[in-house]
Amino acid sequence: MIRKLRNTKNKGDSLSLLLALLILWQLVCSLKLIPPFLLPSPISVVRAFAADFVPIMGHAAVSLGEAFAGLTLGVAAAFVLAIAMDRSDYLYRALYPVILITQTVPTVALAPLLVLWMGYGPAPKIVLVFLVCFFPVAVGLLDGFREADPDTMVLLRSMGANERQIFFHLKLPGALPRLFSGLRIAVSYSIVGAVIAEWLGGSSGLGVYMTRVRKSYAFDKMFAIIFFVSGLSILLMRLTALLEKKMTPWARQGEGKDSKP
Amino acid sequence: MGEPVIQDISLHLEQGELVGLLGSSGVGKTTLMGILAGVDRPDSGKVLLEGEDITGTAGRVGYMLQKDLLLPFKTTLDNVSLPLVLKGMKKSEARKQAAELMARFGLAGSEDKYPHQLSGGMRQRAALLRTHFLGNKVILLDEPFSALDALTKSELHRWFLDVSAQMGLTTLFITHDIDEALTLSHRIYVMAGAPGTIQTELAISAPYPRPADFAFSPEFLQAKRQLLEAIGRQN
Structure with missing residues (x-):
């Protein structure tokens, strides 16, 4: 309860800080301390967003589609691999270090290569999103599976449970919190990944729109789209958190007890 | 060895x-x-239940470990009826059977609570009831x-x-x-x-x-x- 109050208070604090920064920004622009072509005022950014609302939504639909496709594929692949690695110690030992090493490759830097190989269509975008989403979900799942309590496993075996039953009654539900912390990261990566891949070419999408307005020096539109993308990310993370609450009801009911100091 | x-x-x-x-x-x-x-097999020797050899066969006698080991993400009723579900009984039927014994085990009213919301004694009773549902009158604690x-x-x-x-x-x-x-x-x-x-x-x-x-x-x-x-x- 105490933690909850503090949380709301924190939220209020950060909101008022954001508001103060926004006012400061508007003031700097209104007093013409920085020329408007370098830094557009918040009001002009909002105007730019409103003026281009319809095309922006069209581009957003394309980017969201790519992000969603990549995310779905990434999560599906993560499930397959995590289950396989959990079942086979050999696969686990062989693959886990490799997966960790691949994460040192800056995935975003692969984008130009992907475009080179796959052209300007949606394919390279989806593949990039897939690559950035796969890792956090796979590692979350795998760690979650591995954390299953060995005593509880013995107990379920003593009840005559087979591997499949142990998976569905113990491992999978136990891994959900970790899956969701991975998923929250993956979801925000997915939209950013799609936008970055679109920078490198294509005919529609928020990234394509961004490069176009940049080339025409329409910085107000540029800012509008940056805020829009970050807003989308926040929205998607919120939705993920909501889904987590729905799917892990035991954690929610625990709040009261766990937050005792 | x-x-x-x-x-x-x-x-x-x-x-x-x-x-x-x-x-x-x-x-x-x-x-x-x-x-x-x-759960484990002996190198030699036999375990007999009413004359039948059950060596290395899990699920024939109830077994309860030191900790209550209730699954944190299942409600009390689902935890208790788990052995029945694992044996292939339909979930609704398993819950019905478990619900009938909740009161005798002092668990009436906590059917939909999660284990961490129960007291230590209640968790232990829930674990015992679950052990009972392994379907045999023999229990190992x-x-x-x-x-x-x-x-x-x-x-x-x-x-x-x-x-x-x-x-x-x-x-x-x-x-x-x-x-x-x-x-x-x-x-x-x-x-x-x-x-x-x-x-x-x-x-x-x-x-x-x-x-x-x-x-x-x-x-x-x-x-x-x-x-x-x-x-x-x-x-």
Whole structure:
């Protein structure tokens, strides 16, 4: 309860800080301390967003589609691999270090290569999103599976449970919190990944729109789209958190007890 | 294979009996339980249930470990009915059967609560009810009451004697606590040595329900001395 109050208070604090920064920004622009072509005022950014609302939504639909496709594929692949690695110690030992090493490759830097190989269509975008989403979900799942309590496993075996039953009654539900912390990261990566891949070419999408307005020096539109993308990310993370609450009801009911100091 | 943990062990349970298994840590009590429960296989020897060989077959007798091991993400009712579901019963039917016994196990009203919302005693009772649903009247308990405070413990003892008489359970339970063994058991086995063997078998003839001052009776004290000696003895 105490933690909850503090949380709301924190939220209020950060909101008022954001508001103060926004006012400061508007003031700097209104007093013409920085020329408007370098830094557009918040009001002009909002105007730019409103003026281009319809095309922006069209581009957003394309980017969201790519992000969603990549995310779905990434999560599906993560499930397959995590289950396989959990079942086979050999696969686990062989693959886990490799997966960790691949994460040192800056995935975003692969984008130009992907475009080179796959052209300007949606394919390279989806593949990039897939690559950035796969890792956090796979590692979350795998760690979650591995954390299953060995005593509880013995107990379920003593009840005559087979591997499949142990998976569905113990491992999978136990891994959900970790899956969701991975998923929250993956979801925000997915939209950013799609936008970055679109920078490198294509005919529609928020990234394509961004490069176009940049080339025409329409910085107000540029800012509008940056805020829009970050807003989308926040929205998607919120939705993920909501889904987590729905799917892990035991954690929610625990709040009261766990937050005792 | 390494050194054997337990060797030359022969024990039996009569129907409706409550039998204690005493011994110091590391003597192989839990290993023995694992074999009886069918989770582990012995290198040699057999486990018989009403004459049938059930060596290495899990799911034939109820087995409850030290911790209650309720699944944190299932409600009490779902936890308790899990053995039935694992045996292939439909979830709704399993819940119905479990719900009927919740009250007798002192769990009425906590059907939809999660384990962390229950008290230690309630969790233990829920774990016992789940053990019962393994479908057999034989249950093996590995230090079932050791994690509870003294008051909850004696309350649970009384309750357990009650329930096991009503339901005709046959129980083998591990304990470190000599007083607990003496309070509950018809018979007590003492394990000692390395590899562990059965050192002593002791019958407690006092009838149930045992009087509140049973712990001060000469029979109790004499048996306690005998047990203490047996626990300390090496092969």
